[in-house]
Amino acid sequence: MAWWNDLGxxxxxxxxxxxxxxxxxxxxxxxSFALGSAEPSDAIWSRWLALAGALSPHAxxxxFAHQVHGATVVTHRPGWNGILRVPDADGHLSLETPTAMAVTLADCVPVFIGHPSGAxxxxxxxxxxxxxRITEKAVHRMSAAGLDPADLVVHCGPSICGQCYEVGPEVYQKLTGQVTAYATPVDLRALIAESAQRAGVKEVSVSIACTRHHNDRFFSHRTGDIGRQLAVIVAHPQVTSPR
Ligand SMILES: [Zn+2]
Incomplete structure (x- = not known):
């Protein structure tokens, strides 16, 4: 993927x-990679196809998925090639076979989880x-497959930062268990990092990029953008399970 990075x-x-x-x-x-937005779908699809082509040497x-702000993590298994859009899921996991996986975002946190085996x-x-706790769910799924959480690497990518995001009392309590009377700032990436550490992950990092502070570089829903960026990870597990 060097050329994507090289071109900024x-x-x-x-x-x-x-x-x-x-x-x-x-x-x-x-x-933008947002299917179902006002932008013509052929323009959006051309980007998806270009991305799949660029990733094809790796996988x-x-x-990707129709995302529903849930906690479903799909485990991808061998047996297909091309582009797959699964229904109603917010996470992807590959333990057995090379698979590029993407989530669409515009303020929410992209959480990357990797293991030195390529899972x-x-x-x-x-x-x-x-x-x-979708991140913990993915970590537990990897742990259940025999990967030690202490060997996992977690990174929270560009998303809205704690200075730019506040939530009402009900949401704040759901996130932190703490009661407050007012809208309160919340740093989702800090909460996710803590939860990953509780699940046994030792190496957790957080991007310094904020979708709102750095709106010139990233789409931000709260700033009014309808476009969506993608977070992409390419699994290349070295050990294929017997089938
Ligand atoms: Zn910010």
Missing amino acids: LAEPVPAMAAIGIVAFTTTRGAG PRLA ASVVHSGWQGTAA
């Missing part, structure tokens, strides 16, 4: 590169996914 169309994830996993978040310059397939996951975590 994506923000790479150094923590994933360090364990040999391709991962990045696209920028405004790469265009012959690209999965990987990416999840979309807004306040609902964070309250539903």
Whole structure:
């Protein structure tokens, strides 16, 4: 994916590169990937197809989902190539076979999870996914497959920062368990990092990029953008399970 990074169309994830996993978040310059927006779908699809083509040396397939702010993490298994849009999910995981996986975003947190074996996951975590602990769910799924959480690397990518995001008392209580009477700032990435550490992950990093502070570079729903960037991770598990 060097050319995306070289052209400034994506923000790479150094923590994933360090364990040999391709991962990045696209920028405004790469265009929107939001199917179902006002932009003509052929323009959007052309970007998806270009992305799948660019990723094909790494993985012959690209999965994404109709996202619903839930906590469903889809485990992708061998048996298909091309582009797959799964219904109603907010996370992707591949433990067995090379698979590029993407979530669409414009303020919510893209959470990248990688293992030195090449197994990987990416999840979309807004306040609902964070309250539903979707990141921990993905970590537990990887742990159940025999990967030690202490060996996992977690990175929270560009998203709205704690200074730019506040929530009402009900949401704040769902996220933190604490009672407040007023709208209160919340740092979703800090909450996700803490939850990953509770799940046993030792290496957790957070991007300095905020979709609102850096709105020239990233789409931000709260700033009024209808476009969506993508967070992409390419799993390339080295050990294929017997079938
Ligand atoms: Zn900010």
